Amino acid sequence: MKRTEINHILDQPTIGQEVNIKGWVRTFRNDQFISVNDGSTIRNLQIVISAENTQEEDRKRLHTGACISVNGIVQESLGKGQSVEVIGHSLEILGECDPNEFPIQMKKHSLEFLREKAHLRFRTSTFSAVFRIRHHLAFAVHQFFNERGFYYLHTPIITGSDAEGAGEMFQVTTLDLNNVPKNEEGHIDHGQDFFGKATNLTVSGQLEAELAALALGKVYTFGPTFRAENSNTSRHLAEFWMIEPEVAFNDIFDNMDLAEAFLKHCLKYVLDHAQEDLLFLQDREQQEDKTKPTEERQIMPLIDRLKFVVDNPFERITYTEAIDILLNSNHYKKKKFKYDVSWGIDLQSEHERYLVEKHFQKPVIITGYPAAIKAFYMRLNEDGKTVAAMDMLVPGIGEIIGGSQREERYDVLKEKCAQFNIPEEHVWWYLETRKFGTCPHAGFGLGFERMVMYATGMGNIRDVVPFPRTPLNAEF
RNA sequence: UCCUUAGUAGCUCAGCUGGUUAGAGCACAUGACUGUUAAUCAUGGGGUCCCUGGUUCGAGCCCAGGCUGAGGAGCCA
Secondary structure, eight states: OOOHHHHHHHSSSOOTTTEEEEEEEEEEEETTEEEEESSSSOOEEEEEOTTTSHHHHHHOOOOOOOOEEEEEEEEEESSSSSEEEEEEEEEEEEOOOOOOTOOOSOOOOOOOOOTTTTTGGSSSSSHHHHHHHHHHHHHHHHHHHHHHHHHEOOOSEEOOOOOSSSSOOEEEOSSSSTTEEEEEEEEBBBBGGGTTSSSSOOOHHHHHHHHHHHHHEEEEEEEEEOOOOOOSSSOOOOOEEEEEEEEEEHHHHHHHHHHHHHHHHHHHHHHHHHHHHHHHHHHEEEEEHTTSSSSOSSSSSSHHHHOOOOOOOOOOEHHHHHHHHHHHHHHHHHHOOOOOOTTTTTOOHHHHHIIIIIIOOOOOOEEEGGGSSSSSSSSOOTTSEEEEEEEEEETTTTTEEEEEEEOOOOHHHHHHHHHHTTOOSEEEEEEEEHSSSSOOOOEEEHHHHHHHHHHHHOGGGGEEESOBBBBTOOOO
């Protein structure tokens, strides 16, 4: 008999229909009521069995986590907690689950504990909701760009580029680490390595995306990215997924419009397609908030927060205006910032948090940063001291997008390479695009996991990726 | 990497300024009940108190070093 998924039974029940259900037991109550989940929805289906049509020995094996197959009839429920249920007439245990060993119980576990059980945490309501939403967001990413005529570009994961400057890199080698070949100067001889040169895992697909944008017009990447930084925070991973659109003929203002439309589209998609998962996560967050001091609680419930972002224009200010706001704030006058504020500083987390969470209380895009604190490829403004960079900051997470209009002028870019001590022979191919039919263009990078955090309300980035890669942790 | 903080039963946690045999709830087992909603009730089993060393008549508790988690910072997406 063909399996019927639980979301179909709950959404379009046909009373009296004979169905087969397969799924995992959440609870078994009163020796009669099985609450079962098959991942098709966060909701569980109640299956009612009786002593007459099942073996006692099978009922004894209906522990939380066991996998079962049940044939039965769809009925209106006699109980109060659900409108329909299935009266089971035959029960098969597909996979036992020894409760003395299975660590997941039908109770609240700490996220830290579940992180150590990453292979089993999908079985919880929280993580199944998070990963369904992660899927919807990934789909929304492709939908957004496809509808606007972008091409999905696959940039390399292994790269020989050594001038990206986006962070520490993981080295890729097939050399025998116990017997590394050395050259005459005593350095590692990468000439004998697989690619004949030193290679590493990509820290960004941006430079390659620029090359494609200067022919295909509008492209985006969406793939894994690696940073070997020893970062131990709730918003950094050593392996994460990044989305990097790059558009020919766009300037920094087009870039901001694109970034804002993109984030709104993705969050709207989740609001439209994952309501019940969002509701569950919202309830969960509100339960958590009850245990926190008032000032740490969310101002708005999760779904209202997402709607607010979708429905309201983002704030757009320049770096110079941001500095002025900080300098004129009571917070600054009362000397509550740990780091001092003056034009030219790199904004600290506390400054960004103040602007986003206290002053504006909505997403903010900051542009026009001092050239000295931003990357070499960002376009120099007319004032000669700022660049057409942009950071999008969102409440609770901080920087979710970093982007810029790129420096398309060959001479200016060569000058920037010199200033940043980047040897031209390392980026010759990048420079050549400015030599051969250069054009204004712009793009940005968005950390996918940070968007998943924002959409789900989860506070730790390790809980929105199936198998987090962080310092000292590569289990599974 | 730095600062702060924590580690006690499978899970969540209590454990008195160092003193008999380390406790509770949940989970589990057995039994009762049989329209329950994380069912309920009764009984029972369950411990390398993170590791190593030290102080002490005596250490879960004090000291030193280490390991691991969390929060924050830096770096960033």
